[in-house]
Amino acid sequence: MLKKIQAGVLEVAYFEDGPPAGPPVVLLHGFPYDVHAYDQVRPLLASKSCRVITPYLRGYGPTQFFSASTPRSGQQAALAHDLLALLDALGISSAVLAGYDWGGRAACIVAALWPDRVHALVSVGGYNIQDIPGAAAPVRPEDEYRYWYQYYFHSERGREGLARYRREFCRLLWRLWSPTWKFSDESFDRTAVSFDNPDFVDVVIHSYRHRYGLVPGDPEVEATEQRLTLQPLISVPSIAIDGRDDGVALSGGSADHHRFFTGEYERLVIPDVGHNPPQEAPQDFAEAILSLI
Template sequence: MTEFARTADLDIGYEVSGPEDGAPLVAVHGWPDDPHCWSGLLPAWHDAGYRVYRPYLRGFGPTRFRSDRKMRSGQIGALGHDLACFLEALDLDQVLLVGHDWGARAGYVVGALFPQRVARLVAMSAGYATNRADAQLSWPLTHAYWYEWFVATERGRRAMHEDRRSFARYLWRSWSPGWEFQEAEFAQAADAWENDDWPHITAHAYLHRWGEAQGDPTYDDIERRLLEPAPVQVPTLVLHGARDGDNLPETSADKSALFTAEYERIVLPDVGHFPPRETPDQVADLIFSHPDGG
């Protein structure tokens, strides 16, 4: 049964499982996905003694804004702040924080700016400090990010509202070209995108990333510190699929100077954008074989 954590801005829906007295593990999904992306890792996490919390990001599934007046922002500062507030609302400490895609970006924010409750971070399929509007992009990466500019057009916005499932299905296939996902698996994730805020948050996330939309002033200080960029202060493991067709592996390369604690990056051969879904056993093994991994 879905439970809820109340913050100043959101009622955050989340799934929880594992031993009630287990060490906390918070696993945060990406876009376009949902908390079921972690299903293949749950047996290993439970066997290792973790109490696993899987929140829905803003705009996904049952998570709801508490005010109609609150800006439907998808900026990274907002996602990171939401995650920090989630940990605080549930009073979780010494957390093993695991994030994929948007969840990884939120995890970096917490590891850099709100590290007090985090023991260790595992980030997948996204590099840190890649959200500058003036960032230099290779042409292959520019090609990979076509969809982020597509949402700046009327046609793209219409696709977000009216054709989100076929749009996202194309992204899943192109981002992980060697992975044959099951239609039931995709449909389960897609149900979480029926949230009325999903298209607005999606569009704003990418418009803000490239300097085409203003952010929510609530997060101005967070965004300013991320632009420095503030270093990640917790031990971090980065996992990146070699065949990731979205955030190409180059986006997480050569980042060690931005981490002040133990840092390791592993590129996964023959894996695309969705390691938790494509190769959950390998991901679990790497998390636990990493120093302090359980």
């Protein structure tokens, strides 16, 4: 059943599964996806007596800002503060955090800066904290082309393109990022409703401009953003997951990310899987989480 709760600057819409007293697990989606990425993971975890929380991120689905004056920021620090506020609102002192893309980034930041709130971490792509001061440095050409959509969003043409063709655009990214995943029209349409959120375009565009230092962030989270410039290490038990056929990950995925983790660490590479492992390989994703509980 869908629930809503006041958490920081948001009214967060989320699904809750499993017994309330079970070990808490928070499942965090990315762009351009939503909570339905975890439709098969949630029951697997609930069947093992986990308390499973699956929220819509800011700018997606029924999650809404309380105030029109709150910046529609998509920056990494804002996502992390949203996650902290949700844990506080739900009375969760510590949880297993699991996510990918934007959701994995929020999980990594909370694990790095507030490790007492994180029992363990499962992060697709490994260390997902952005190095914004270093973002202007070019990467190898075979990797640059994977980020074409980000550079597109830096222009007003890109903003208008996303606003006008949000479903077509996001469906294209699904295909490019997960070339081996034969998702159905029904599966995409179930998620695409989330892109109708009135703040979706603003949050997305801000995210992809801020990460390159092109626009200012929300002053309320600037102190956290400054801490992230140091690329803080993650000390909690962690599993990094890579889809071997991820069409947007840089060459090698998280192969060299062990240097960012000081605690127990494992890397899992799943064959025939792209950018969205929880939806493409739900059993593997759920088993990774359960191994940390």
